[in-house]
Amino acid sequence: MKLEGVELRRVRMPLVGRFETSFGAELDRDILLVRIVSDTGEGWGECVAMNDPLYSAEYVDGAQQVLERHLLPRVFALPDATAEAANAAMAQVKGHPMAKGAVEMAVLDAELRAAGVSLAEHLGAVRDRVPCGVSVGIQPDPDTLLREVARYVEQGYVRVKLKIAPGWDVEPVLAVRDHFGAELLLQVDANCGYRPEDVPRLLELDDADLLLIEQPFPEDDLDTHVELARRSRTPVCLDESITSASVARHAIAVGACSVVNIKSGRVGGLLESRRIHDLCAEAGVPVWCGGMLETGIGRAANVALAALPNCTLPGDTSASSRYWDPDLITEPFELQDGMLPVPTGGGLGVEVDAERLAEVTASVTWCPAG
Numbered sequence: 291m292k293l294e295g296v297e298l299r300r301v302r303m304p305l306v307g308r309f310e311t312s313f314g315a316e317l318d319r320d321i322l323l324v325r326i327v328s329d330t331g332e333g334w335g336e337c338v339a340m341n342d343p344l345y346s347a348e349y350v351d352g353a354q355q356v357l358e359r360h361l362l363p364r365v366f367a368l369p370d371a372t373a374e375a376a377n378a379a380m381a382q383v384k385g386h387p388m389a390k391g392a393v394e395m396a397v398l399d400a401e402l403r404a405a406g407v408s409l410a411e412h413l414g415a416v417r418d419r420v421p422c423g424v425s426v427g428i429q430p431d432p433d434t435l436l437r438e439v440a441r442y443v444e445q446g447y448v449r450v451k452l453k454i455a456p457g458w459d460v461e462p463v464l465a466v467r468d469h470f471g472a473e474l475l476l477q478v479d480a481n482c483g484y485r486p487e488d489v490p491r492l493l494e495l496d497d498a499d500l501l502l503i504e505q506p507f508p509e510d511d512l513d514t515h516v517e518l519a520r521r522s523r524t525p526v527c528l529d530e531s532i533t534s535a536s537v538a539r540h541a542i543a544v545g546a547c548s549v550v551n552i553k554s555g556r557v558g559g560l561l562e563s564r565r566i567h568d569l570c571a572e573a574g575v576p577v578w579c580g581g582m583l584e585t586g587i588g589r590a591a592n593v594a595l596a597a598l599p600n601c602t603l604p605g606d607t608s609a610s611s612r613y614w615d616p617d618l619i620t621e622p623f624e625l626q627d628g629m630l631p632v633p634t635g636g637g638l639g640v641e642v643d644a645e646r647l648a649e650v651t652a653s654v655t656w657c658p659a660g
């Protein structure tokens with residue numbers, strides 16, 4: 291495939307509801323979309339970098355700059371742009387996995403669209419629909435939380451993840467467990483919000499019979515995750531810490547986690563995600579597909595990933611309506627009995643809604659390959 295150029299498009303989309311985590315609150319997103327144009331057609335990628343560098347070091351303005359100045363020129367120099375070749379060309383640049391992942395997604399989408407092969411099939415998916423969880427932000431008080439969780443349970447979500455932070459943990463989590471009973475699949479996510487001295491507090495969450503606790507401590511502190519994993523009944527899952535397949539292998543080897551959250555943007559792409567999936571399978575560690583409040587474009591990739599064999603826990607692959615009114619794609623993801631269908635069309639298998647796209651576009655930058 292010969293690239294003609296890449297369009298970097300910024301879209302501003304309000305979330306349907308405020309989303310609060312231990313690192314901050316999101317009300318609307320400023321999203322960077324990558325559209326590559328090649329001799330065989332086009333391909334779309336979504337960069338999951340957030341407005342501010344609070345989840346990880348990346349943020350959307352920085353992602354756009356590193357793409358324009360450092361990543362795209364390297365990809366444009368390739369005589370034949372494949373996803374593998376693009377990754378190899380970008381590898382010389384340190385860090386910036388979300389920016390790299392967006393390019394890889396767009397190149398893969400173009401390649402697979404031209405070949406008529408779905409991303410799910412390419413990655414080795416074994417399911418045609420995936421069970422869906424929902425991530426529920428920090429609420430003003432426990433009553434509001436119970437109402438919020440009830441709304442999602444009524445919609446059919448099969449698993450609920452509660453965001454926690456110091457001052458919003460044991461009480462609201464036990465309130466949800468008490469109210470919804472033992473059958474509800476429940477887990478929590480702290481987004482690095484705790485410190486080693488908080489271990490005793492987190493051990494109290496064992497009473498809530500959680501599926502897992504996600505990333506309680508800072509991303510570079512594997513030791514405290516090991517300590518909690520040893521002392522707690524609740525399985526420890528890592529998100530922010532897992533930045534590559536080799537880090538995943540190490541985290542598992544030292545006992546820092548027994549479950550892994552995979553996000554393609556966090557690890558630099560879908561192919562690295564597949565490697566993490568595979569090494570976790572070999573180690574007997576279940577994985578699930580995380581989310582970063584994506585539009586339907588990035589969501590399509592997440593749903594394909596969630597269809598892999600070792601994605602045995604429900605992911606944060608919620609329906610379009612959980613985030614957007616409306617989404618950016620012509621056929622939004624809708625829950626059917628708690629499941630989302632895995633797209634079967636070529637590449638990502640979704641079509642961008644041109645009218646909606648125009649409505650939310652804040653800027654477009656064309657980067658020619660020549």
Ligand code: OSB
Pocket residue numbers: 345424425479481529580581582583584606607608
């Ligand atoms: O830690 O999983 C996370 C959203 C933004 C950044 C980090 C996270 C999240 C979520 C929401 O939990 C997942 C989703 O529904 O997309």
Ligand code: MG
Pocket residue numbers: 479481504505529530551580
């Ligand atoms: Mg998380």
